[in-house]
Amino acid sequence: MEKIIIKTESKTYPVYIGDAILPELRTFLVNKKPLYTKLMVVTDQHVHDLHLKTLLSHLPNEMDTVVYTTPNGEEAKSFKVFEDCISFALEHHLDRRSCILAFGGGAVGDLAGFVAATFMRGIDFIQIPTTILAHDSAVGGKVAINHPLGKNLVGNFYQPELVIYDTNLLTSLSPLQLRSGFAELIKHALISDENFLKEIMREVPDGKSILSDKLPNMLMRGIEVKASVVRQDEKESGIRAYLNFGHTLGHALEANGGFHKLTHGEAVMIGMVYALILSKKKLDLRFDLNSFIAWIEALGYQWNIPSTLSFDEIYPIMQHDKKSVAQHPQFVLLEEVGKPLLSEVDERLLRETFQQLKSGGII
Numbered sequence: 001m002e003k004i005i006i007k008t009e010s011k012t013y014p015v016y017i018g019d020a021i022l023p024e025l026r027t028f029l030v031n032k033k034p035l036y037t038k039l040m041v042v043t044d045q046h047v048h049d050l051h052l053k054t055l056l057s058h059l060p061n062e063m064d065t066v067v068y069t070t071p072n073g074e075e076a077k078s079f080k081v082f083e084d085c086i087s088f089a090l091e092h093h094l095d096r097r098s099c100i101l102a103f104g105g106g107a108v109g110d111l112a113g114f115v116a117a118t119f120m121r122g123i124d125f126i127q128i129p130t131t132i133l134a135h136d137s138a139v140g141g142k143v144a145i146n147h148p149l150g151k152n153l154v155g156n157f158y159q160p161e162l163v164i165y166d167t168n169l170l171t172s173l174s175p176l177q178l179r180s181g182f183a184e185l186i187k188h189a190l191i192s193d194e195n196f197l198k199e200i201m202r203e204v205p206d207g208k209s210i211l212s213d214k215l216p217n218m219l220m221r222g223i224e225v226k227a228s229v230v231r232q233d234e235k236e237s238g239i240r241a242y243l244n245f246g247h248t249l250g251h252a253l254e255a256n257g258g259f260h261k262l263t264h265g266e267a268v269m270i271g272m273v274y275a276l277i278l279s280k281k282k283l284d285l286r287f288d289l290n291s292f293i294a295w296i297e298a299l300g301y302q303w304n305i306p307s308t309l310s311f312d313e314i315y316p317i318m319q320h321d322k323k324s325v326a327q328h329p330q331f332v333l334l335e336e337v338g339k340p341l342l343s344e345v346d347e348r349l350l351r352e353t354f355q356q357l358k359s360g361g362i363i
């Protein structure tokens with residue numbers, strides 16, 4: 001088991017990562033003083049069916065535990081489910097000394113974290129991630145739900161007490177979900193270190209190689225990239241925006257599809273290709289886009305913008321992005337791999353590049 005310490009202005013906490021490490025949970029819970037009055041597990045239907053029994057077997061018998069199950073995927077991050085989850089907590093008499101256990105992927109983590117942040121103005125929560133993607137979402141304290149007008153528009157910065165990342169749980173993920181989560185790892189490499197990118201390109205030549213004994217180490221390195229950014233800028237007043245590489249377009253594509261047509265990672269991958277082309281045009285980024293595209297195709301990603309979409313429907317959604325200033329969308333671009341910056345991009349260039357990426361004619 002490895003341990004990474006996440007240091008932020010508001011809280012310092014450990015991320016434990018390794019195979020079959022759920023027993024760490026009991027250790028934490030029985031040593032926490034005063035003991036929690038109640039535990040509320042928040043999970044989704046898939047994770048409930050696949051892994052809840054295992055999780056429950058690792059909780060102290062003597063601790064009063066209730067389970068709230070959300071719909072799968074982004075539906076968990078709706079106002080309706082948020083209200084329902086708060087009602088469940090009230091009906092089951094959680095109090096300020098209770099603790100929420102977020103057991104699932106990023107959707108469950110974001111919802112459960114936001115419930116923890118707002119229930120009685122804030123109670124403890126623990127992240128127990130079950131997806132590759134959640135190496136990103138479980139760390140750093142961004143918690144949120146969606147609004148029909150855009151992703152994560154209602155939320156907070158609220159850090160967990162602890163993250164327990166049992167990589168054994170990842171073996172039940174579908175190829176689509178493996179790929180979706182892996183996009184955030186590629187993002188962490190692109191914004192931090194060319195050698196890291198080269199290494200994952202070498203170690204993971206195709207979709208079948210994502211799940212391997214090399215994965216936990218790669219995830220740890222992704223978490224370290226995130227930890228180093230969050231340590232310097234917990235609340236995104238500056239460099240934390242770099243973690244949003246690929247997200248200005250990515251989030252707009254997700255929202256436009258009603259949050260169910262593309263997974264987060266699929267949308268972010270298209271957004272990263274868009275941002276790479278913009279970086280080439282605007283900042284003369286030297287980057288072998290041909291090889292990158294060939295690699296992500298081998299991994300199974302779609303990288304062009306779906307042909308049914310128009311710039312005129314996507315641009316207004318990007319104007320609602322949280323990084324926008326006076327309705328001008330901002331983009332994370334790369335001067336070099338590992339050297340991100342935040343920049344406004346001229347609408348004409350955004351439109352022209354959108355058209356290019358739609359027709360697939362970028363290389």
Ligand SMILES: NC(=O)c1ccc[n+]([C@@H]2O[C@H](COP(=O)([O-])OP(=O)(O)OC[C@H]3O[C@@H](n4cnc5c(N)ncnc54)[C@H](O)[C@@H]3O)[C@@H](O)[C@H]2O)c1
Pocket residue numbers: 044045046047050072073074077104105106107108109110130131132133134136137138139140141142143151152169170171172173174177180181184263264265
């Ligand atoms: N807070 C952050 O910093 C942050 C960072 C990145 C992404 N996110 C958010 O995270 C969400 C995406 O996360 P995600 O991709 O984990 O999505 P998710 O939570 O929707 O999970 C994806 C799918 O995988 C299933 N699943 C989860 N664990 C499984 C397992 N072990 N085996 C089999 N199936 C399993 C889920 O039921 C779901 O159908 C988005 O809402 C995104 O906005 C947040």
Ligand SMILES: O=C(O)C(=O)C[C@@H](O)[C@H](O)[C@H](O)COP(=O)(O)O
Pocket residue numbers: 136140142151152184240241243244247322
């Ligand atoms: O932690 C961050 O900061 C990120 O930007 C990580 C992203 O991968 C993640 O999707 C996050 O939820 C996006 O945040 P938002 O502020 O753009 O909603």
Ligand SMILES: [Zn+2]
Pocket residue numbers: 136184247264268
């Ligand atoms: Zn993301």
